[in-house]
Amino acid sequence: MEKLLVCSCAVNDPYTISSAYLLENELDTVKAGIKKYAGMLGASEIIYFLPEGSKDFGLENVAYGQASPVMDNPYAIVQQLKGNLPRPMIQDDYVAEYEGKEVAVITPEVAYNLAASQKTAFITVTKGGSSEIKAVPFGTKLNEVEDAAGAKAVLLGGLRGKFILPASLADYAAGDDILSSSITVFGPEACMVVVTADLMTKTWMNSCNKCVLCRDGTFQVKTIMDDMPVGKSKAGDIDLLKDIAPLIKIGAYCPYGQNWPNTLLSALELFAGEFDAHTKKKSCPAGVCFQAGATYIILPDKCTGCGDCVDACDYTAIEGKKKFIHMIDQDMCEHCGECVSSCEEEAIVKWEGGKLPKLPKKLTKVGKF
Ligand code: SF4
Ligand code: SF4
Ligand code: SF4
Structure with a gap:
């Protein structure tokens, strides 16, 4: 069967930017590595698979789709080439096939090292x-x-x-x-419970949802973790996390599900004191959570109305529409602080005390307040 080699540039997770960096800065070496691997396989065609919204780096034969940690799996690639969601197939004798060709996968990182003189x-x-x-x-x-x-x-x-x-x-x-x-x-100012909760949200969002342990496990863990920084956790939540994470590691279908529980388990082990303080005493050693006096506000002169902050708030406390100054509903705000980092304009701030600046009382167009 003829072979098709796909260079998957869509495997990086939210903490990794190496694929885009290599396409931007080391494209000739990456291409040389891909050519070398295609020669070794006898592949007659090469496709570059890029995350949606990414530029094409001047490449030919480009396909776009969803970035996912399973996008180094040939079956997941084929699914996306066919317009389906990325789902892996882990089976020794399985041959992924697309338009009559057997699909093989390489990443820019591997391709670079196939061609470069130094690993x-x-x-x-x-x-x-x-x-x-x-x-x-x-x-x-x-x-x-x-x-x-x-x-x-x-x-x-x-x-x-x-x-x-x-x-x-x-x-x-x-x-x-x-x-x-x-x-x-x-840094020393970080609350590791908030950090872990944010990580578990990203973990849930990156599950491909194929198998029940990872699909339901990521959701259950995310839900438990979301409650911790806002004082809603229950007795036994930490024990429950410690019970389910190893089961997911063993039972999940692919390497993503078998590995992500390690982040949770290592956080629970290394920062046990912080987790205990949040669940048992409803206190935050880093002074990040449970700040009843703290008020999160959006500075009207900085907000550009881009809307990026709206999805960052799990409590739907941020109101706004495109090109309008966004506002935080103080009755709905749970003071979790998750929205602060979502605003590139640094318009969302934690107001520690003192007189609040003048804020809009109704939705107002950017520049009109
Ligand atoms: S473990 Fe299962 S649900 Fe999670 S990414 Fe792998 S196949 Fe998808
Ligand atoms: S607060 Fe920041 S993220 Fe939210 S709409 Fe304004 S500029 Fe965008
Ligand atoms: S601090 Fe921000 S993200 Fe958290 S509840 Fe309030 S508005 Fe929502």
Whole structure:
């Protein structure tokens, strides 16, 4: 059977930007690696699969679709090429077929290393809200990539990784594994319960929903975690999380479902004191949650009416429409702070005290207040 090689640039999770970086900065080497692999396979056609909304990087034969952690699976690729949702097929003897051709997959990261003279890891390092790629030879200790001095926690490998303490970075080395794909640093001010709740929301959103353990498990975990920063958690919630996460690891169908519970379990283990404080005492050691006096507001002179914040609020407390100054309904706001980072204009702020600035009382067009 003829072979079709798909370069999947849609596998990166929300913590990783290496595929886009390689297409932007190392395209010739990536193309050389793809050509080499196509030659090894005897592939007669190459397709680049890019996430929706991404630019085409001047590539030919491009397909667009949903980014997903399962998009390194040939069956998931075929599903998307056919216009279906990405769903993996894990079976040794399974051959993914598209238009009469057997489908093989390569990522830009693997392609680069097939062609380059030195094996290089392109690690996404996120710190203080901004991300950059650090390119280092395989084998480089991760504390030489980012020492995370003074930080509280580090998430290695994003959705499929695990939390570690900064001092443990030296125990890990750069390679082609998921753990060294990204290093996300959380400073001493971070509440690890809020951080974990946000991670579990992203985990749920990235489940492909094929198998019940991952589909229902991500939703159940997200629901439990959402309650914690707002004081709604119940006795036994932490034990429940500790019970279900290992079951999902064992029973989930594909590597995504088998790995994401590690982030939750590592957070529960490393930051047990913070989780206990939130569930048993309804207090937040980092001083982020349960700030009854804190008020979240949208500064009318900064809001551009883009609407990005609306989906960040699980309590539907943000009201607005395109090109109108958005407003927070203080009766509905649960003071979780999730919306703050969704606003690139830094228009959403936590007002700690003092006289509030003048705020619109009704929806007002941007520039008219
Ligand atoms: S484990 Fe999750 S991502 Fe993998 S097939 Fe099941 S639902 Fe999909
Ligand atoms: S508050 Fe920020 S994110 Fe929300 S609409 Fe205004 S500018 Fe956009
Ligand atoms: S702080 Fe922001 S995200 Fe949280 S409930 Fe209030 S408006 Fe919604």
